[in-house]
Amino acid sequence: MGENKTDVTPLIEIKNCTMEFPGVKALADVNFTLMPGECHALVGENGAGKSTLSKCITGENRMTKGELFVKGEQIKIPSYSVRESQSRGIAIVHQEFTLMSDMNGVENIFVGRYEKKHGLIDWKALDRRAQEMLDFLQCDINLHIPVKHLRTAERQIIQLAKALLDDPSIIIFDELTAVLQEKDIENIFRIIGLLKQKGIGIVYISHRLNEVFECCDSYTVLCDGRYINSGKVKDIDNGQLVKMIIGRELANVYPPVNEDLGEVILEVKNLTAPKAFRDISLQVRAGEVVGLAGLLGAGKTELVQAIFGNHKIVSGEVLVKGKPVHCRKPFQAIRLGMGLVPDERRTLGLNMKFDIKDNTTLPSMKLFRKMGIFQDHEAESKAAYEINEKMNLAYYSLWQNVKKLSGGNQQKIVIAKWLLRDTEIFLLDEPTRGIDIGAKFEIYQLIHELTKQKKAVILVSPEMEELIGLCNRIYIMYEGAIMDVVEGERKTQEVIINNLLGVNA
Ligand SMILES: Nc1ncnc2c1ncn2[C@@H]1O[C@H](COP(=O)(O)OP(=O)(O)OP(=O)(O)O)[C@@H](O)[C@H]1O
Ligand SMILES: [Mg+2]
Structure with missing residues (x-):
C-alpha cells in the first residue's frame, strides 16, 4: 500500500502475549508487529514458540494474557476464533500437513466452502478458480487425483492455494519451505514478492536462515517462549542472527569428513x-x-x-x-x-499415539528383556532417557505424547530411536528438515560420530551445502x-x- 506511507497501521500488533498450556509456558510476554507489505521472519530454536504465536494470531490458541490488534482494532480474546480471524483476512499455511489425503486438489482447496449453484456444487466454477490460482502461483499440478499421490512439494502448493483463497491481507507461512527444494523455494520467493506488492503482510517462519536474508524485511527472534529482539534484516548479518537465536556463536558448522574408511x-x-x-x-x-x-x-x-x-x-x-x-x-x-529416518516424520517416523519413551524404544524393545521374557521397563526408560538427553530433546516427561512436541524435537526422537539399537547402516532422508540451526549442528556432530564408529550413512538432503x-x-x-x-x-x-x-x- 504505497499510497499512504505516512500513517500506516500495523496489520498485526501483539502486546505482552503469554500462552500457557497445562504444565508448559509456551510464550511469556512476547511482542510482535507486522506491517503491511512486509515479510517478517519469525525465528527461533525448536520449541521457541513460533507456531504457538502464529496460532494465537489465527485464533487456534487463545492467549492466556496480552493484547492482540488486527489492523488497529483490538480483538476480544475470549470470543476470538479461527472463523473470526479468517473474516479479518488472516490465513495460515501450517507446519503440519492439513490436507485430506483421499480428496483431490480441488476438493482440498475448497473443502468447507463449496460454492453452490441451484443447490448443487458448481464443480466447473471451482475447477476454474483452482486453476486460476495455480496459474497465479505458476505451478502445474494435477488437481484431479487424490493428493496422497502427489509429491510433498505439490501438496505444499495446494496448501498455499487454499490459504490464498479468501484474498487474505495477512498470511503466515509456518515452515512452508521446509519440505521444498531450491527450485520450488525460488518460486515461493517470487510469490512472496507478488503478495508484498499487494500490501499483504507475511509472517515467515523458517529454520533456513539464508532464506531470511533473501526474502524478509524484518525479523523477530524468540527463545524459549521469550521475546529476544526484532528489527530490520538489513541491519544484521547471519552471525548476529544465529547468536540471537541460540545465544552463542557457531564457528565451524561442519565437522571434518572422516577419511578413514x-x-x-x-x-x-x-x-x-x-x-x-x-x-x-x-x-x-x-x-x-x-x-x-x-x-x-x-x-x-x-x-x-x-x-x-x-x-x-x-x-x-x-x-x-x-x-x-x-x-x-x-x-x-x-x-x-539398518535404520531409516524417513522424510515424513509425522506419518512414517513416529507413532503419534505413543509417548516419547515408546517411540524411542520401539525398534529396540527386544534389547530390554529380563531373562528373555519380561520387559525390563526400568532399563528401557533409562535408555530412552539417556539417548534423548544426549540429543538435547526439549521435553518435560518421557511419558509425554509426541504429538505436542515441536517439529524439530519430534525429528530428534526419530533419530534417537536408531541410536539405541545396534544400527550399522543409517538411511537418513532429510534428517535436518525443520530443525533449528543449533540442533542441526548437533545432528552434524552426531553423523560425524557415527562415521567415527564405522557406521555407514546414506544422507538425502535438499541442501547442497549440507551434502x-x-x-x-x-x-x-x-x-x-x-x-x-x-x-x-x-x-x-x-x-x-x-x-x-x-x-x-
Ligand atoms: N497443544 C500443546 N499442548 C502442550 N504444549 C504445547 C502445545 N503446543 C505446543 N506446545 C509446547 O509449546 C512450546 C512451543 O512450541 P511451538 O510448537 O510453538 O515451537 P516452534 O517454535 O514452532 O518449534 P519448531 O521450530 O520445532 O516448530 C513447546 O515446548 C511445545 O512442546
Ligand atoms: Mg513450529
Whole structure:
C-alpha cells in the first residue's frame, strides 16, 4: 500500500502475549508487529514458540494474557476464533500437513466452502478458480487425483492455494519451505514478492536462515517462549542472527569428513523400481557418508525406502557386507542393522499415539528383556532417557505424547530411536528438515560420530551445502537414474547444480 506511507497501521500488533498450556509456558510476554507489505521472519530454536504465536494470531490458541490488534482494532480474546480471524483476512499455511489425503486438489482447496449453484456444487466454477490460482502461483499440478499421490512439494502448493483463497491481507507461512527444494523455494520467493506488492503482510517462519536474508524485511527472534529482539534484516548479518537465536556463536558448522574408511557395508547393484528409479548401483563403506542429491521426483526417497524393504523392486540386488539380502519388509532390514529416518516424520517416523519413551524404544524393545521374557521397563526408560538427553530433546516427561512436541524435537526422537539399537547402516532422508540451526549442528556432530564408529550413512538432503559439508561422495540422481558421482575437487555447488538439472558437467 504505497499510497499512504505516512500513517500506516500495523496489520498485526501483539502486546505482552503469554500462552500457557497445562504444565508448559509456551510464550511469556512476547511482542510482535507486522506491517503491511512486509515479510517478517519469525525465528527461533525448536520449541521457541513460533507456531504457538502464529496460532494465537489465527485464533487456534487463545492467549492466556496480552493484547492482540488486527489492523488497529483490538480483538476480544475470549470470543476470538479461527472463523473470526479468517473474516479479518488472516490465513495460515501450517507446519503440519492439513490436507485430506483421499480428496483431490480441488476438493482440498475448497473443502468447507463449496460454492453452490441451484443447490448443487458448481464443480466447473471451482475447477476454474483452482486453476486460476495455480496459474497465479505458476505451478502445474494435477488437481484431479487424490493428493496422497502427489509429491510433498505439490501438496505444499495446494496448501498455499487454499490459504490464498479468501484474498487474505495477512498470511503466515509456518515452515512452508521446509519440505521444498531450491527450485520450488525460488518460486515461493517470487510469490512472496507478488503478495508484498499487494500490501499483504507475511509472517515467515523458517529454520533456513539464508532464506531470511533473501526474502524478509524484518525479523523477530524468540527463545524459549521469550521475546529476544526484532528489527530490520538489513541491519544484521547471519552471525548476529544465529547468536540471537541460540545465544552463542557457531564457528565451524561442519565437522571434518572422516577419511578413514573400512570395508563396503552396503552395496546396491542395478536396482530398479518402475516409475521410481532404474539401474542404481552404489556402495557405502564403513565410516562413510554417501550423499544423494536430486530434485524432487528424482527417486531419492524411493531408493532409500527400497533399500529398507519398503518399496517394491523388480530387479537388481542389495548386499550387506557382501551378502545378498532380500528385504521385503522393514523389519527384515532392521534385523540386518539398518535404520531409516524417513522424510515424513509425522506419518512414517513416529507413532503419534505413543509417548516419547515408546517411540524411542520401539525398534529396540527386544534389547530390554529380563531373562528373555519380561520387559525390563526400568532399563528401557533409562535408555530412552539417556539417548534423548544426549540429543538435547526439549521435553518435560518421557511419558509425554509426541504429538505436542515441536517439529524439530519430534525429528530428534526419530533419530534417537536408531541410536539405541545396534544400527550399522543409517538411511537418513532429510534428517535436518525443520530443525533449528543449533540442533542441526548437533545432528552434524552426531553423523560425524557415527562415521567415527564405522557406521555407514546414506544422507538425502535438499541442501547442497549440507551434502558438500558432510559427505565423502555424492551421487546425483536425475529422473530415477544416477547422473554422476562427485567427490574431491568436483564436490562443488556448480557441478551438482548442473547435474541436478540434467546437464552433465
Ligand atoms: N497443544 C500443546 N499442548 C502442550 N504444549 C504445547 C502445545 N503446543 C505446543 N506446545 C509446547 O509449546 C512450546 C512451543 O512450541 P511451538 O510448537 O510453538 O515451537 P516452534 O517454535 O514452532 O518449534 P519448531 O521450530 O520445532 O516448530 C513447546 O515446548 C511445545 O512442546
Ligand atoms: Mg513450529
